[in-house]
Amino acid sequence: MDCGMAQDTTVPKLNFEYWLDKAIEWGQATTLESQKDVCLHLPQLQEFLHQLYETIKHLQGSTVAIQQFPLIGQLLGRLCWNPFVIGYDESQKTLMWCLCCLYSSEPQNAVELKANSWIRSLLCHLLCSSKWESNEAETSTFISVLGYTSADYYCHLVKNMVVSLVTELRENQFHGLNIQESTSASRVNAVSIFCVPLITLPDLIPLLETLLLYHGGSSKEILSSEFLEAVNEAFLKKKISLPESAVFSLWLRHLPSLEKATLHLLDQLFSIQLNSLEEVACVIKDSLLPQAASHPAVFRIVNEIFKNALMETDGTSEVVTIIQVFTQLFLQVHQNENKQHNFPLKAYFPHHHQPLVRSLIRRPFELPTTYWSQHLKHISDMVKALVEDTNVSSLTDLFEIWFLVACFGEWLDVAAEQLLKAAVEPDAVLWLVAFYYCPKNENQQRNQTMITETTDTSKEVYNLLTRTAYRLNHSGEENQRTMKLLNELLQKLTFKV
Template sequence: MASWEKPEPFSKTLVQFWMAKVSEWSEATSPSAQLDACRHQEKLRGFLQEVLGALRLAKTMCHLVAADEEGWSVMKHVGLPSKEYNVSTLKKMMCLLTEAVNGGCSSFRSPTERCLCDGLHSLSLTCVPLVTRPEAAPLIGALLRRSVTCAHTQLSEEFVEAVCSGFLDKKLHLDVQTVVALWCHNLSSLERAVLRLVSFVLSGPRIDLQTLDKQVNASLLPQACAQRCSVFLVVNEIFRCTLLEMEESSVLRLLIQSFTRCFLRALAAQDPEDRLALKSFFPLVPVSLQMPMLTLPSEVPQDVWLEHLMGISAQLQLASAEAEERGDNTSGSVFEVWFLLLQGGGWVDVAAQLLASAQTHAASSSSSSSSESKSRALLWLLTFFYHPTNRGHQRIQQWECVQQVWGDLRGVCLSPTPPPPRALDTVAESLLSRVSSRLALRLLLSLAVFSPVPGDAIALQLIRKMSEKKREEDEKEEEEEAVSLRREAECLLAAAAEHRLNSDTLASARVQARLRTLEDTLWNALCV
């Protein structure tokens, strides 16, 4: 009987044990069988009392949650509605059970003493029908938190599944500590929560970053990740794997950026003595890159943006060059710094804004060489964001193509006179053949929104020509590409509207007017 000393209450093995014993005792009349029955009598009595108690607790709970207002109730004779009485009684019962769970652990007493948490399996199973009841939330939290702090606590799979489903379906409201306990107890529930959020955002309508942040915060993922580094590492890995499967999804990129933004805010809201350092959450990225790329643009004065981006660009170029020297430019080292740049994607948006808005000033400035050097650094940063790896060892050739395309775009978009149609056709063909369509779209929209001279009309013409030329090559495939480009453009415009922090009132009004024009005409430009 040594193996029975600490069984799981009401487990299949334990029930089978007692059923076999009872069967053996009923058929045997030998003195040894009678002696065995006497030895186990007290343990059998204790087991049956636990079963009876659990059954009483379960029939009581079923009665209290029943919504039969017209049913028979003793309380009708004293003038108290049965539903009101049931709810009041259920609250009191939940309170008593919660107190028992919170104070019932004895795992730190004697190694040979049975821990009182062994009985929580049956209690969790009893609570399955109650998980969506608001009165049960304190007990659910106590059970889940106990499962994390005591190794003897084994909650039923049915209970964990019911809590996970109720939370994901928004039929159950839990505080952050309880959600953290749920996800630490059951990693599959954490994975389901992340993938549910991804699926919800990807299938949603047009992107609005403020709404996206609300959806992300409502999932409680950022808050839980700020409290538990282990939860963050799991969530980050899920996002990383999903991104590798859907690397062209601009909406997924915005979701990852929104999650990171909300996580950083939740982390900053913690007490300094309880807050972990960033290197704990991003162990694979050099510390010198973590703070610059994860500091939100809104937290940096606008007149320091350019200097801040110069530092990021220089460090990324250095990291990329060192990776090339080691011959691992396509391995994890470059990917990790690129993924961090994606997570703090607000700086990519700012780089595109500064690159577009600085062009006219660069041409007229006495320090044109310095301005051109800064523009090259910003352009390199954008190029790295869309082409992080040196595939086929074509980085130098690729960089030359991007610079040529950028020069062509500036020539037609910033021209004081409308360019001829043939020039636009040439630039559109160059955009399609020499750089990725997403990088081309980023450069086009940045010029259309932020350039000091009107360029939105030219940008829309180029986008339309790009869409038409791709559709001519393969109608079915490129129809999907056109929709993908429209989605990419919507995300870029949403980011531009969110991250534009321009103190110049006239410039701000001009940018807002251009954003509205581009948003109103974008669908026709890509789908006509």
């Protein structure tokens, strides 16, 4: 590419022809003359490679990059085979990142397929050329096999290297860290950084899993944040598949990844219709977040993000429904796995009234239907006592009580059903439903101010019926007539919402 073409863009001027001429002139730097010249130019070359990476990292795949920079393949290919270039400072890493930018995750044609194959072979070559270890005897055994350069051996070399590193890390973990703790930690960190541009290579998965489950003696995080972010990104975009234990470990050791995963789930759920909670439940389960939330730290963070989403959307019923389905799925996991982990309820809800939590956590299908009214009255009495407590002075306290009740929405739906069936309106149940819909109003006003605009009312009814259909579907009861009626009502309401 000539220099004039790059001047029209906002990126720094990239002198491709100059550096390609240099790369051709240097070859593989076998003469003393060429070696001296390479060494003289290495700092400027590294700066050029960094600018190149910054320029192409937003381009999608090899086709676009080659259209914009026709000489890029020749240049990168030659530089990758120059031992002086790849041995200097961060040049090797930057070359890898540039190659990864050219890699097409979904190749559209034969050219992109061929480019992908070429990129993989260059990455493997760089991987083999890496200064992985110091000269310690115990780690040099597997390095001796890395002298091969034939393309036939590349895939075997990557597999060999991954197997060797996995073995080394697992032995380190098993025997515990000795006096060389700091060396081991820095080595593990270096391995994690080196994996960043190769995250999506299938052969690397065992190494990713081992790194994510690796905990040295240090209290500080030893894996690089770039590695953790890159793994999370690849997992969320379904570019890699990881065992659940590795994903849970990633989220526990790197809070930004957990936050990103939760926001990614919300984005997914907002893009689908909430007319089938079965589909919503499937998407939530697929995210692995309810399973990860069996650890109290994960549960509390996810719950906090949901709470913020609810406030930002002014308490929209779609978000409430999502939170309720998530809570139900979490409860299933918690009840199934509690024998293993045995975390007390207080660990998940540390600042809430524990008797209320225990009552809300009991799901309707666990109790006989004849006991529902009594259980609801018990819940309502506790909520009322908390709300009317003189210590509950701020709106924040009130919101926390309301949010807890809202999370366990099955009981609110049952309360609404009970009101529809009852000949006389039971005060306690009516108060609970009124509090749910109008928590900020004074007690005497609650009865007069339930749900005001027609569109909001039909939305609330629609969501109530959707949740009821989902609950009846999972309760195991024979409710064919009720389900038929619910589905008819839902079809009619779909047009109004």
